[in-house]
Amino acid sequence: MIEVVVESENQPPPAFKIGSDDDWIVEWRGCKSNDPEMSEITCEVSSEPFPFLMRTRNGWYIEPDPLHKIARRLIRPTVILLILALLIHSMEPGLVSMGLLSESFAGSYRIGPLDYPKLLFAAFPVFMIPIAFRMIANLRDIRRQNTYIASPIESPEISLEVNSSGVLANRISMPIDMMAVRGRLQVGITVPERSKVLEALRRTEGEQPSPGMSTKLPERRITSGEELGTGVGEAIPMSVAHPRVLLLEPMRVHDPGEWVNLKEESTEIFFKGPVNDWPGSVYSALIAVHWEIVIEAIRDDGTR
Template sequence: MVEVVLESQHPPPPSFKIGTDDDWMVEWRRCKDDDPEWPVIQSEVSTAPFPFLLRTREGWYLEPDPLHSLARRLIAPTVSLLILTLLVHSMEPGLVKIGFLSEAIAGSYRIGLLDYPKMLLVAFPIFLLPIVSRMVANLRDIRRQNAYIESPLESPVISLVNERNGVR
């Protein structure tokens, strides 16, 4: 067991305890009056993530599903297609009159009390592709994350050497 006092100029993080007393344990708390004289270590304390965690997704993070990347790449083209379809639909009478647009794809289908443009019935499902692929990717990520959580890691093997200047 190693017990030390950590002194820092920065405000400490909240108290926490990981592990159990009969196994490996890490505990962070304020010093108490009845604590014995423990070795003192001067160090910087911060709650900010380590820089290597900010610039990489390695370590205990799971790789994101490749569908996320596909969904991001699909957003701009599908939104552009939807806007173009709505623009063409707004100019449809003039485009049909000059012969630029065929009567077969111009016009609307009446479903119930509403009219739905024919081109929009094709463009809107394509517009939904990034949303649906993102939902599928999130569900696959959650499934992989739950599988990762259900198979816990073995207890770590830690060795410490007590030196005159502190713990190494």
């Protein structure tokens, strides 16, 4: 947990508290006389999105290949299968003597100077299936990203009216080669700036990072989560070298509204907000509450 005093020349937002003490919590309030001593940071506070958010969360994005989801679901059972195979191999003499394991499955095969358990020849290929799926899915994603770069899509024209319960779209004009399927309004907390997180924790860049953070990655922004250094594994599928990331990284804390069907012809479309109460747009180095409209569309070639 990070508690800091934010000093800014800008007007602070109204006090708010999101989440709960037993899960995740984000709170913005004024200082109290009985507050303990906290770190002080200086940063900009605004109601307008920062440039890096406009680069990473504005425009058309390609939907990742469905094989990514299948691969993630297979990782746990395949790892368990591999561990069970090695565990059974370690107990083979006792299992064979008790008649619980056939001798045809016990023992090892010698390949060169090493012995390999027989059970491993059955478990290891299964263990490699999600890895193969991820490789195939990444190759497909790279091909679709290159197709988009070669033939980019124009931005839609949308006229919006914002109120306390949602957003009213008076007009949604899609590009000629795109067909809107559905849309929704969602809000979430974006990833804070790495430098301000380290400053709040009184850590120095280049030294041992705080728990949950990795060492600093190369300067080029790939995804906001990787720049922060708190991601474990891939935050998004493999992206190609392009000024703007073409695979949208999900906000780690977000609350979506209901999907609205956009296939039907209608002059007015209302995007209902999430059930829970959220503050308006707040942008700072540590806390950033970001509202956005997500539109799912299909291109003429079938790309989503």
